[in-house]
Amino acid sequence: MKVLVINSGSSSLKYQLYDMTTEAVLAKGMVERIGMDSSILTHKPTGKEPVTEVSEILEHNTAIRKVLDKLTDKVSGVLESIDEIQAVGHRVVHGGEYFKASSLVDAQAKEEVRKLIDLAPLHNPAAMMGINATEANMPGVPQVVVFDTAFHQTMPEKAYLYPIPRVLYNKYKVRRYGAHGTSHHYVSQKAAEFLGKPIESLKIITCHIGNGASLTAVEGGVSIDTSMGMTPLEGLMMGTRSGDLDPAIVPYVMNKEDLTVNEVNSMLNKHSGLLAISGISSDMREITDGMANGEPNATLAFQMYEYRLRKYIGSYAAAMNGVDAIVFTAGVGENSIIVREKVCENLTYLGVELDKSLNAVRSDDPRRISSATSKVEVLVVPTNEELVIARDTYRLVNEQL
Amino acid sequence: MKFTKIGLVGVGTVGQGIAEMLAKSGLEVHMLEDSGEKLDAAIATISNGLDKQIEKWGITSSEKKLILGRLRRAESVEDMASCQLVIESTTEEIDNKKIIIRKLDEICSPEVILASTTSTLSLTELAGACTHPERIIGMHFLIPMTEIDVVEVVRGIRTSDETIQNARSFLEETLHKKGIQVYESPGLVTTRLICILINEAVAVLAEGIATAEDIDASMRDGYDFKYGPLEMCDRFGLDSVNAALSRMFKEYGELKYRPNYLLKKMVRAGQFGVKTGEGFFRYNKDGVRV
Numbered sequence: 001m002k003v004l005v006i007n008s009g010s011s012s013l014k015y016q017l018y019d020m021t022t023e024a025v026l027a028k029g030m031v032e033r034i035g036m037d038s039s040i041l042t043h044k045p046t047g048k049e050p051v052t053e054v055s056e057i058l059e060h061n062t063a064i065r066k067v068l069d070k071l072t073d074k075v076s077g078v079l080e081s082i083d084e085i086q087a088v089g090h091r092v093v094h095g096g097e098y099f100k101a102s103s104l105v106d107a108q109a110k111e112e113v114r115k116l117i118d119l120a121p122l123h124n125p126a127a128m129m130g131i132n133a134t135e136a137n138m139p140g141v142p143q144v145v146v147f148d149t150a151f152h153q154t155m156p157e158k159a160y161l162y163p164i165p166r167v168l169y170n171k172y173k174v175r176r177y178g179a180h181g182t183s184h185h186y187v188s189q190k191a192a193e194f195l196g197k198p199i200e201s202l203k204i205i206t207c208h209i210g211n212g213a214s215l216t217a218v219e220g221g222v223s224i225d226t227s228m229g230m231t232p233l234e235g236l237m238m239g240t241r242s243g244d245l246d247p248a249i250v251p252y253v254m255n256k257e258d259l260t261v262n263e264v265n266s267m268l269n270k271h272s273g274l275l276a277i278s279g280i281s282s283d284m285r286e287i288t289d290g291m292a293n294g295e296p297n298a299t300l301a302f303q304m305y306e307y308r309l310r311k312y313i314g315s316y317a318a319a320m321n322g323v324d325a326i327v328f329t330a331g332v333g334e335n336s337i338i339v340r341e342k343v344c345e346n347l348t349y350l351g352v353e354l355d356k357s358l359n360a361v362r363s364d365d366p367r368r369i370s371s372a373t374s375k376v377e378v379l380v381v382p383t384n385e386e387l388v389i390a391r392d393t394y395r396l397v398n399e400q401l
Numbered sequence: 402m403k404f405t406k407i408g409l410v411g412v413g414t415v416g417q418g419i420a421e422m423l424a425k426s427g428l429e430v431h432m433l434e435d436s437g438e439k440l441d442a443a444i445a446t447i448s449n450g451l452d453k454q455i456e457k458w459g460i461t462s463s464e465k466k467l468i469l470g471r472l473r474r475a476e477s478v479e480d481m482a483s484c485q486l487v488i489e490s491t492t493e494e495i496d497n498k499k500i501i502i503r504k505l506d507e508i509c510s511p512e513v514i515l516a517s518t519t520s521t522l523s524l525t526e527l528a529g530a531c532t533h534p535e536r537i538i539g540m541h542f543l544i545p546m547t548e549i550d551v552v553e554v555v556r557g558i559r560t561s562d563e564t565i566q567n568a569r570s571f572l573e574e575t576l577h578k579k580g581i582q583v584y585e586s587p588g589l590v591t592t593r594l595i596c597i598l599i600n601e602a603v604a605v606l607a608e609g610i611a612t613a614e615d616i617d618a619s620m621r622d623g624y625d626f627k628y629g630p631l632e633m634c635d636r637f638g639l640d641s642v643n644a645a646l647s648r649m650f651k652e653y654g655e656l657k658y659r660p661n662y663l664l665k666k667m668v669r670a671g672q673f674g675v676k677t678g679e680g681f682f683r684y685n686k687d688g689v690r691v
Contacts, residue, residue: 011427035405035427058405240461259457260548267458 001397002026002084003390004071006064007091008130010122011035013063017071017078017085018390026078027071028386031063039063043070051076060126060133068137088134088143089393091182091385092127094120095147097173102150102392104400105131105143113145119173119230142400144393151181154222159319162229176234178226180208180330182388184216185223187329187381192221194366195325195377203320205313208383209339210330211239211282215309217316225319227312233268237308239282242272244308277301284332284339306342313343317350325377326352328369334382335362340369344378351375402512402567404575405429408475408484410501411491412443414638414676415518418546419490421447424471425547426576431484433475440474447472453687482508486571488540490518493644498522499530506531514568516540520592521648524557524585535561538568541589544636553589554580587652588645595633596646600661602630606681607663613681631681632690634664635674643668 001021007014016028029043029050039057044050051070057063068082079085090105096116103109110131117124127145134143152160160176161169168174184206191206192199199221206216213236216226227235227243237243245268254264275282278301280290287305290298317323326347328340337360344354353374361367363380370378406429409420416432420443423430434440451465460468478501481487487505491497498517505515511533517524520541528534539555552572556565569580583589588596602616611619617629626633634642643660650658667680674680675688683691 036429058403257457260459263457263459266460270461271458
């Protein structure tokens with residue numbers, strides 16, 4: 001079965017086409033600047049020359065049509081006909097409390113995704129556009145929605161509720177939902193496989209640290225707590241996001257600087273984090289370069305980032321009363337040797353012992369970076385959210401058949 | 402109706418605010434002015450304003466680039482033919498506006514909405530210059546456009562239901578602003594009410610009842626306004642408030658709209674408020690009170 005995975009943003013659309021018999025990627029690419037007269041389509045067929053095309057793509061419908069054209073193109077295509085695509089999987093940011101797992105798209109699912117626009121005003125409308133555009137271009141092809149929040153739906157009430165008036169949860173569903181669920185789920189399973197132990201017996205802390213970053217406490221294979229909250233602003237210090245802060249800072253700063261709600265939102269989401277402290281960049285590579293050059297603000301930014309990350313690991317070890325494995329994944333987690341090193345250096349009280357030479361190895365495979373005598377396994381597991389979406393889609397569509 | 406390209410004729414203070422707000426909403430804005438220099442100046446002002454917002458963390462520098470990239474220079478009124486909506490935002494001169502609306506009516510296909518930002522001139526009179534008066538509508542945006550989420554949608558006598566409906570769905574779905582339907586009348590709701598308040602505040606000042614500072618503090622703090630009435634007047638422009646009051650006075654014939662003599666005197670002295678650096682209060686070139 002061939003499965004197309006789609007990740008729709010408000011003005012972009014990423015795609016990957018899988019052959020599920022071998023889980024091979026046949027092609028991937030993206031459409032950027034949807035809504036403009038100079039939209040860019042980049043198509044990368046496996047084993048063939050990549051193609052870039054600039055044209056007017058005003059909405060998602062046209063974007064999907066162009067993608068399908070490319071997939072069946074004489075030169076750059078990988079399919080004889082679009083009929084070969086037997087299922088389409090969509091990444092959806094917010095599944096609210098309704099979606100505890102991936103789901104086939106039907107009228108009810110669409111209605112529920114639409115209802116959640118209030119909680120994810122930037123992301124869920126884009127996903128809806130992707131679903132509708134797929135339906136228009138590929139009528140009858142089954143679709144599946146895979147949610148960033150679904151994996152965290154196992155969190156107990158004590159972890160997902162905020163200590164604020166309960167009426168806000170009852171009326172507006174103000175609670176912790178978390179994010180990167182697909183990734184946390186995938187790397188925790190991979191880690192258990194790698195360790196050759198049943199996941200039910202393991203306490204794992206997964207660190208998905210990329211431009212956005214979140215930690216999850218995975219106990220017995222389920223998420224029991226995660227650092228992102230109702231929105232992806234809570235938790236760790238990130239590239240441009242503040243992460244945790246005293247909520248009283250918000251009204252105080254709004255008052256002092258005469259800021260609007262939009263301005264303070266933008267300040268915390270886009271002008272904070274590594275960028276704010278370093279004054280250089282939101283990118284960890286540039287921060288570590290700056291640190292190597294003795295740049296004091298880059299050094300401070302790194303120290304704060306590492307310190308806050310390590311505090312969260314400590315708190316999740318406390319939440320689970322122990323930890324068997326710490327897993328690093330995503331851009332920074334998979335590639336920053338120094339972030340992993342500094343975090344582990346000060347976790348010796350947990351029994352963490354890093355093997356510096358293993359930590360320095362670069363690879364696309366899951367690997368151990370802790371020493372043979374370490375009481376806690378420390379792993380690097382490259383994430384693959386698209387593959388999880390493809391697998392869920394394949395499984396749900398097969399079950400239906 | 403899907404809106405992607407909006408025409409904007411006249412990029413003065415109001416036009417600049419509209420252009421920025423539309424571009425921020427992801428729309429392409431085709432701007433027309435009398436001269437290339439005026440257009441350059443308008444784009445430079447918008448760009449400076451965006452820099453101020455970066456300083457206040459409101460946007461990022463890449464967002465600024467995207468916003469400026471959506472502002473297009475129209476060479477002539479003919480360039481408006483490809484837009485789904487054209488907003489006329491020239492100075493409040495009925496004869497000039499009529500010429501523009503008539504020209505737009507000639508070149509734009511009949512389903513294109515033609516909107517005017519006037520709050521005091523007659524839409525029906527403007528529509529009278531057109532072969533398709535049913536597509537003429539008023540859209541009165543309030544300053545600062547990017548922050549105020551209410552727009553008065555003005556119905557002239559011949560504006561069609563369809564035009565109203567399309568305009569409201571544009572405001573609500575594309576710009577996420579609330580459209581308030583108002584029937585054509587001088588000053589609409591907002592200008593009519595606020596000008597009376599401002600004029601009365603000027604009268605209180607002129608009568609020596611309280612200082613400008615205290616008048617503003619009473620109303621600002623007492624009734625939870627963002628600005629007091631005199632600072633509001635400085636921000637709108639004393640000349641604009643005076644002109645709006647004069648037109649309402651002429652139209653309604655009621656004394657309550659007669660501009661206070663102090664307001665007229667200050668306008669004659671060229672004290673227009675923020676734009677000249679001096680009105681009831683003093684301002685620096687960034688419009689911050691000093």
